[in-house]
Amino acid sequence: MQQVLNALGISDVNPGGFSGSWSGSGKLQAVVSPIHGERLASVTNVTPQEFEAILARCHGAFAAWKLVPAPKRGEVVKEIGDELRRNKEALAELVTLEMGKTLREGLGEVQEMIDICDLAVGLSRQLCGLTMPSERRMHRLQEQWHPLGVVGVITAFNFPVAVWSWNTAIALVCGDTVLWKPSSKAPLTAIACTKIAEKALRKFGFDPAICSLAIGKGSDIGDLINTDPRVALVSYTGSVPGGRHVGRLVQERFGRHILELGGNNAVIVSEKGDLDIALRSIYFGAIGTSGQRCTSTRRVLVHESIFGAFKARLLELYAKTPIGDPREHKYLMGPLVDAPAVDTMLAAIETVKAQGGKILCGGEKLPHPGGCYVTPCIAEVPGNLPIVREETFAPLLYLMSYKTIEEAIALQNGVPQGLSSAIITNDQGESELFLSAAGSDCGIANVNTGTSGAEIGGAFGGEKETGGGRESGSDAWKAYMRRQTSAINFSGKVELAQGITLDI
Ligand code: NAD
Numbered sequence: 001m002q003q004v005l006n007a008l009g010i011s012d013v014n015p016g017g018f019s020g021s022w023s024g025s026g027k028l029q030a031v032v033s034p035i036h037g038e039r040l041a042s043v044t045n046v047t048p049q050e051f052e053a054i055l056a057r058c059h060g061a062f063a064a065w066k067l068v069p070a071p072k073r074g075e076v077v078k079e080i081g082d083e084l085r086r087n088k089e090a091l092a093e094l095v096t097l098e099m100g101k102t103l104r105e106g107l108g109e110v111q112e113m114i115d116i117c118d119l120a121v122g123l124s125r126q127l128c129g130l131t132m133p134s135e136r137r138m139h140r141l142q143e144q145w146h147p148l149g150v151v152g153v154i155t156a157f158n159f160p161v162a163v164w165s166w167n168t169a170i171a172l173v174c175g176d177t178v179l180w181k182p183s184s185k186a187p188l189t190a191i192a193c194t195k196i197a198e199k200a201l202r203k204f205g206f207d208p209a210i211c212s213l214a215i216g217k218g219s220d221i222g223d224l225i226n227t228d229p230r231v232a233l234v235s236y237t238g239s240v241p242g243g244r245h246v247g248r249l250v251q252e253r254f255g256r257h258i259l260e261l262g263g264n265n266a267v268i269v270s271e272k273g274d275l276d277i278a279l280r281s282i283y284f285g286a287i288g289t290s291g292q293r294c295t296s297t298r299r300v301l302v303h304e305s306i307f308g309a310f311k312a313r314l315l316e317l318y319a320k321t322p323i324g325d326p327r328e329h330k331y332l333m334g335p336l337v338d339a340p341a342v343d344t345m346l347a348a349i350e351t352v353k354a355q356g357g358k359i360l361c362g363g364e365k366l367p368h369p370g371g372c373y374v375t376p377c378i379a380e381v382p383g384n385l386p387i388v389r390e391e392t393f394a395p396l397l398y399l400m401s402y403k404t405i406e407e408a409i410a411l412q413n414g415v416p417q418g419l420s421s422a423i424i425t426n427d428q429g430e431s432e433l434f435l436s437a438a439g440s441d442c443g444i445a446n447v448n449t450g451t452s453g454a455e456i457g458g459a460f461g462g463e464k465e466t467g468g469g470r471e472s473g474s475d476a477w478k479a480y481m482r483r484q485t486s487a488i489n490f491s492g493k494v495e496l497a498q499g500i501t502l503d504i
Contacts, residue, residue, distance in 0.1 A: 001040070001097060007090040008192035010041050016187060016215030017046035018194050019057035020208050024050065026216060031188050034100040034335040035325055037370035043187045045216040051224050058179045058212040059150050059230045065210050066147035066175040072204075073173050074124025079200035080169070081117030084110060091161065091192060093327065098186050099157050100335040100372065101289045102326040113165035116456045119473055120169035127174065127477065135498075138491030145481040147175025148256075149232030152225040154218070154246070156238045157337055158292045158393075160186035161193050163260070166456065166471045167235045167480075168197070168211065174480040179212045179231065181222055183238075185337055187215045218242070229253050233480065236260065237294075240391070240417070240465045247467070258479055259467025260460075262391040263419030265442075265451035266299035266412040268434070270405070271306050273424035274448070278310065281424065281450030282397075283317050287333050287376045288452055291395030292341075294466075295420040295444070295452040299388065299398045301408045307401040311360070314378065314399075318361050321376055324368070335372035336394060342374055345394035348387060349377060352396075357381040357388075360399070389415045405430050413441045419462030420444040420451035443470070 005011075015024030026045035033040050046054065065073070084091065092106035101109070129143040151171040155163045160182060168178045182190035190213060197211035214221050225231050226249035235258040236246045243261040250257040267285065269278045285297030302310045326334025336342050342365055349363045363377035376395035381388055388398050402408040412421055421440040425431050431447045433439050443462035444454060454460050459474035461467070470476040489495075496502060 004090050004093045004097065005041060008087065008094055009195045010094075010188050010191060013042045013044065014188070014191050016043045016191070017050050017054050017213060018198070019054040019212040023053070024215070026050070029184065029187070031098065033097045034337055034370055034372040035097060035327070040097055041188055043191070043215055046214045046221065048220065048224065051214050051216070051221055054212050054214050055150070055179060055224075055228060055230060057209040058177050061207040061209040062147070062149055062177045064207065065177055068175070068206070070124045070127055070173055070175065073175060074121045076200050076204050076206060077117050077124070077169050077172050078121045079203055080197055081114050081121070083196045083200055084114050084117065087196065088114070091189070094189050094192055095160060096326050096334070098188050099160055099337050100326055102331065102334055104329070105289055109159060109162045112162045112456055116165050116169045116472060119456055120173045123170070123477055124173040127481070129483075134487065136489070136491070136495045138489070139495070140488045140490070141485070142488065143483055143485045145174075145478065146484055148480055148482050149176060150230055151176045151178050151480060152231040152234045153178055153180045154222060154225065154234065154236045154238065155180070155182050157183035157185035158289060158294070160189045163237045164190070164193055166460070170471075170477050171480050172210070174477055176233070176480055177210045177212070179214060179225065181214050181216065181218075181225060184215070184217065190215065222246070223249065226250055227253065229255065232256060233258065235469070235471070243467050256479070258461075258469035258471060260294070260469045260471060261462075261465060261467040262417055263294045263296070263462060263466055264298050264389070264391050264415040264417040265295055265420040266301055267297055267421075267451060268402075268408045268412060268423040268425075269300060269302045269306070269310060270423065270425035270427060270430055271303040272427040272430065274426065275306070275310065275313070277448055278424040279313055279317060281422065282314065285450035285452040286397040287321060287395050290333055290336050291376065292337060292393050293452050295454060297397065297451045298391065299400070299412075301400055301402050301411050303408075304401045304403055311380070311399060315361055318376055318378060323366065323373060323375065333376065333395070335368070335370060336374060337372070339371050341394060342372055345374060345377070345392060345396055348392040348394070348396055349379070351387045352379045352381070352385070355385045355387055357385060357398070363396070384411060384414045391417060405433060409434065409439055416465040417462065418442045418464035419466040420446070420454070422446040422449065422451050424448055
């Protein structure tokens with residue numbers, strides 16, 4: 001453990017603010033691992049005065065950074081990617097230690113960071129605008145994309161480093177500077193990543209305040225980000241109530257926001273689908289990261305003709321789930337992030353019972369050290385009960401049956417969230433219906449693969465209460481830039497649009 005902390009430059013006590021130099025004289029916070037309840041290190045939060053200095057420096061750094069040619073900015077991102085390659089194992093282990101996901105998933109998370117850096121490097125030569133034909137003779141219409149400003153990146157605990165990288169790699173090549181407020185449940189990984197970015201920026205002679213950091217409570221540091229007009233874009237990842245609050249504050253000052261909020265993701269298992277594919281995808285989707293992914297599978301809708309057989313096989317898999325220290329390869333499920341998360345899960349199970357659901361397995365707290373381990377739970381429910389419509393951020397899976405594909409799609413869409421969805425079927429008509437305008441209403445709709453484990457090449461995000469934001473690949477970069485449309489007249493005379501004449 002100490003080796004990992006040393007490799008990433010984590011001291012016993014670490015200041016939680018960075019903007020070219022480190023600061024943090026606020027509250028001292030001990031960071032405790034959910035794996036065994038031991039203290040890993042401590043962090044000092046930034047005070048509001050220190051935050052002001054951090055934001056001022058990050059905002060100041062934008063003036064020079066926006067003028068650096070995008071492919072040169074890409075070189076810095078390439079270096080960040082290479083540093084991540086060099087530190088992949090150590091950073092993955094720190095993710096595991098700090099928030100409890102299995103090491104294999106921690107390694108996957110860091111790989112995702114490397115992948116987004118590669119994507120962003122290519123993008124740095126592809127920030128293309130369009131040219132359009134003008135309705136006026138000897139005129140040209142074009143659009144360009146310019147850097148936007150400071151991007152405030154507020155992240156959740158469950159992907160403590162990947163979400164920062166999705167935003168930062170893209171924002172940097174777009175010419176923006178980044179001010180990161182991580183979850184207070186995962187501050188050490190944030191310090192480690194900021195040091196990696198600092199090293200890369202310094203290597204190329206750029207101001208390290210381009211990648212700034214401010215660790216502190218959401219209700220104070222978060223709100224300072226939400227309300228400050230110097231933060232051009234707030235990219236917020238977290239719960240629906242949090243996003244509602246952030247969205248309101250940022251909108252009030254006409255700032256921009258990307259909201260990446262909670263999901264309530266379902267898999268439809270058709271009688272025309274492959275049962276093995278269904279079982280493997282759903283099992284990983286439901287227990288991966290101990291059910292603490294925004295894309296975790298929360299609901300399974302099974303055709304009535306195979307409901308019994310499917311249920312029996314899923315229960316068999318659940319009974320064998322290896323639960324324990326997530327650093328050990330033999331375990332597929334580690335702890336929840338902290339003891340309150342366990343309480344939330346147990347309370348939700350009581351509510352399921354009270355609302356008419358039947359617990360088929362799991363949902364017990366295990367006597368492991370640290371107090372954060374549970375057995376994954378399956379509940380059979382008659383439909384989208386009120387508790388089923390909520391996102392319980394834990395390994396609690398709802399099982400229900402359907403008669404027709406139309407009924408399954410209505411059930412899948414019948415929740416307030418709209419992040420990820422999937423259908424397991426070999427019937428082309430069913431899968432096309434699922435992907436059509438009459439099908440899934442989610443930002444992600446998969447066929448013959450589960451709801452969790454998105455690739456960075458596509459735009460990531462969801463609809464309805466998931467917030468509507470998009471990050472990562474495709475053309476998600478456009479949210480990080482300012483669009484400018486220009487009409488260029490080379491006719492030597494004035495001609496007005498829409499045929500308007502000017503008789504003077
Ligand atoms: P959370 O809402 O408790 O916290 C998220 C972040 O918001 C933290 O950094 C927190 O400090 C900050 N915050 C709190 N109050 C704030 C305020 N007033 N202003 C600004 N920021 C504030 O979420 P969590 O428990 O860390 O993460 C779990 C949630 O995140 C789940 O709902 C999950 O679905 C969601 N999530 C969504 C995505 C996605 O891409 N859609 C990805 C990961 C997690």
